[in-house]
Amino acid sequence: DALKEIISALPQYKIQMVSNFKGNLEIAILSKTDSMAAFAEEFHEAENTPPRGFAFAAFESGANALLVYSVHLKSNVGGISATAPKREESARQIIDHAENQRLHYRSQNMRPSVLVCGDFNTDPTRKEFHVDHTLKEFVDKGFVWSFRGIARKNAITWLSNGRYPDAVFDGFLALPAAGIDISRSVVTGTERAVSDHRPVSIWVDMPLGGVIP
Numbered sequence: 001d002a003l004k005e006i007i008s009a010l011p012q013y014k015i016q017m018v019s020n021f022k023g024n025l026e027i028a029i030l031s032k033t034d035s036m037a038a039f040a041e042e043f044h045e046a047e048n049t050p051p052r053g054f055a056f057a058a059f060e061s062g063a064n065a066l067l068v069y070s071v072h073l074k075s076n077v078g079g080i081s082a083t084a085p086k087r088e089e090s091a092r093q094i095i096d097h098a099e100n101q102r103l104h105y106r107s108q109n110m111r112p113s114v115l116v117c118g119d120f121n122t123d124p125t126r127k128e129f130h131v132d133h134t135l136k137e138f139v140d141k142g143f144v145w146s147f148r149g150i151a152r153k154n155a156i157t158w159l160s161n162g163r164y165p166d167a168v169f170d171g172f173l174a175l176p177a178a179g180i181d182i183s184r185s186v187v188t189g190t191e192r193a194v195s196d197h198r199p200v201s202i203w204v205d206m207p208l209g210g211v212i213p
Helices: 002-009 080-107 127-131 136-138
Strands: 014-018 028-030 036-041 054-063 064-072 111-119 170-175 205-206 210-212
Touching: 002 014, 002 028, 014 036, 014 054, 014 170, 028 054, 028 064, 054 080, 064 080, 064 205, 080 127, 080 136, 111 205, 136 170
Parallel strands: 064 111
Antiparallel strands: 014 028, 036 054, 054 064, 111 170, 205 210
């Protein structure tokens, strides 16, 4: 119903994928253009099995492929140290999946770039999260955090409820192909009455095949 309401206001967008995980914390991907492939997967069982999974969609722009992962990683209920291993396991599984997808689209003579986006539930700008290596898992594999070099005050995406401080939970991790330019993130300064999470935007410039916003 929420997605239908969004589309009623933005009719140029279409639903590419909606997850069907256990519970009610679903994730989705909407776009103006049709995807080449779209599906959702639950995370696999592991020593620290994460909840939920990811939604995935691949978009074509000329010889370029944009591989998009939408995520909502484990919350911090139970404490950062206790929940970080589940987020880190999520990161490893997404990285492995993305590498397989990159190999697949390269075999189709395409140049794949990867975007992982959503609520990571970890904030590298706060010292409490230094025990959480979720984003480091991605960065060590070549991904770039899209809030790099941006002042924390301009990167706040989760607004405090009075119990916890504001946080930089949402955003993008990008692994662009050579020649593909992916911008830094921009946060829209909405109020908590709208949502406790603020919208985050990014631009992917694919000069060999146009621009996909």
